[in-house]
Amino acid sequence: MRRLINLLQNYSMKNLIGIFTFLLIIEPCLAQVYNLDNEKVQLGDKKNLLCWMELSPDDKTLSISSTQGFPLFQFDWQNKSLTNTFTVNDWYAGSRLNYSHDGSKILLQKLYYADNKPNEDREVSFQIVDAATGTELFFIDNAHDVRFMPVGKKLMSLEGDNLNIIDIESGKKVEKHHFYNASVSAAIDPAGKLIAVAVHPDDKEMLENIPSLRQDKKALKSAANYKQMIEILDAQTFEKKYTVQDLFDLIFRVEFTNDGRYLLVLHTPHTKTASAVGAKQSYVSVVDMESGEVLRTIFLSTSDFEPQFRLHDNGRIFGIETKGRKFREIHLYDFDNGQLLERYELSYRLLESLRAGEAVSDGRNCFEFLPDNSVVIVTGNRLQIWKPECLK
Numbered sequence: 001m002r003r004l005i006n007l008l009q010n011y012s013m014k015n016l017i018g019i020f021t022f023l024l025i026i027e028p029c030l031a032q033v034y035n036l037d038n039e040k041v042q043l044g045d046k047k048n049l050l051c052w053m054e055l056s057p058d059d060k061t062l063s064i065s066s067t068q069g070f071p072l073f074q075f076d077w078q079n080k081s082l083t084n085t086f087t088v089n090d091w092y093a094g095s096r097l098n099y100s101h102d103g104s105k106i107l108l109q110k111l112y113y114a115d116n117k118p119n120e121d122r123e124v125s126f127q128i129v130d131a132a133t134g135t136e137l138f139f140i141d142n143a144h145d146v147r148f149m150p151v152g153k154k155l156m157s158l159e160g161d162n163l164n165i166i167d168i169e170s171g172k173k174v175e176k177h178h179f180y181n182a183s184v185s186a187a188i189d190p191a192g193k194l195i196a197v198a199v200h201p202d203d204k205e206m207l208e209n210i211p212s213l214r215q216d217k218k219a220l221k222s223a224a225n226y227k228q229m230i231e232i233l234d235a236q237t238f239e240k241k242y243t244v245q246d247l248f249d250l251i252f253r254v255e256f257t258n259d260g261r262y263l264l265v266l267h268t269p270h271t272k273t274a275s276a277v278g279a280k281q282s283y284v285s286v287v288d289m290e291s292g293e294v295l296r297t298i299f300l301s302t303s304d305f306e307p308q309f310r311l312h313d314n315g316r317i318f319g320i321e322t323k324g325r326k327f328r329e330i331h332l333y334d335f336d337n338g339q340l341l342e343r344y345e346l347s348y349r350l351l352e353s354l355r356a357g358e359a360v361s362d363g364r365n366c367f368e369f370l371p372d373n374s375v376v377i378v379t380g381n382r383l384q385i386w387k388p389e390c391l392k
Contacts, residue, residue, distance in 0.1 A: 038385060043383070046381065049381055050379075056103050059371050062376065064383075066094055071088070072086040072088045086129065107146060119270055119271055126146040128155070145185045183200055185197075186198070187255055187256050190260050192235050195234075196254045198228050201228065226270040229244060230243070231243050242292060248265055249273075258313060266309065282306070284298065304323065309321070312391070317333070330365070346377070374386060
């Protein structure tokens with residue numbers, strides 16, 4: 001104690017304030033990695049802004065969608081070489097993409113720069129192309145959601161209130177289930193046993209089954225207007241098995257993990273109920289499919305666009321794209337307890353970047369976990385390679 005007193009006496013108040021301020025500044029950055037000195041990769045001489053990325057099931061090829069020029073790039077991540085460029089659609093803001101389970105096809109979903117009606121259930125366009133040639137195999141003009149069935153020869157589509165099964169080759173569509181309250185997302189688990197569908201809880205009985213709402217009429221009314229729920233169907237009979245007994249904000253995407261144990265739910269507050277922090281907030285909640293209960297762990301993003309999120313194949317590391325104080329960031333969390341492990345800041349030096357031919361990101365960034373325990377990130381017209389400590 002005497003040593004501490006003597007030390008404090010040797011510093012003026014101004015110096016002490018400076019020391020404590022410095023400690024406060026560096027403390028949040030201890031787990032942060034800046035990208036200025038990390039490896040950057042360019043796709044040949046292509047200058048398109050990149051917006052989405054997916055690793056093929058054989059772990060060899062990164063398919064990368066872009067904006068304004070409509071190309072779909074095929075990139076060999078091991079040799080860092082561009083192998084193919086396909087012209088796939090005329091969507092100015094680019095597309096989300098997903099591989100079929102066998103890797104033979106790619107599903108493209110139209111993206112928008114800005115959603116002027118964020119509270120409404122908007123239908124968008126989907127395109128299915130051959131992964132080897134880029135040839136269009138099927139096109140859906142308006143649907144809430146489209147997913148590959150596990151076999152890969154059929155699609156599951158949510159169009160209006162109808163859940164359909166579509167044969168890709170023949171185009172034959174069969175309605176399997178009709179909702180009166182469907183929202184915008186549906187997913188089928190990798191084993192092909194369960195289907196999860198986001199719905200509006202405008203059925204009084206659905207809401208009254210939630211214990212916290214039974215005696216609160218005001219909360220019941222608010223939930224009916226601004227919340228959503230999830231129904232679980234049997235994928236063979238398409239009959240409802242149960243409803244997840246919890247409320248979510250407006251659901252934008254439901255996604256099963258690769259082992260089917262968990263359902264990840266991306267949801268955003270209705271604009272009339274959003275907090276006044278000034279930034280858009282999205283959340284990823286986790287449903288344990290063994291118990292049907294929502295876990296306490298929640299992952300936050302403040303991205304201006306719909307954030308991308310992924311669970312590593314090891315089942316331990318969860319990643320999500322977000323917005324930091326100055327730049328966009330990729331955050332990696334412990335999936336079990338929600339602890340932030342590392343964050344990667346997509347910072348840039350504007351003049352240096354422009355001189356080097358780099359384009360500044362439009363605010364959308366995508367990432368993918370690679371088999372060598374690195375993370376590849378799409379930002380602007382470049383790929384960046386990050387090697388997090390938590391994956392070593």
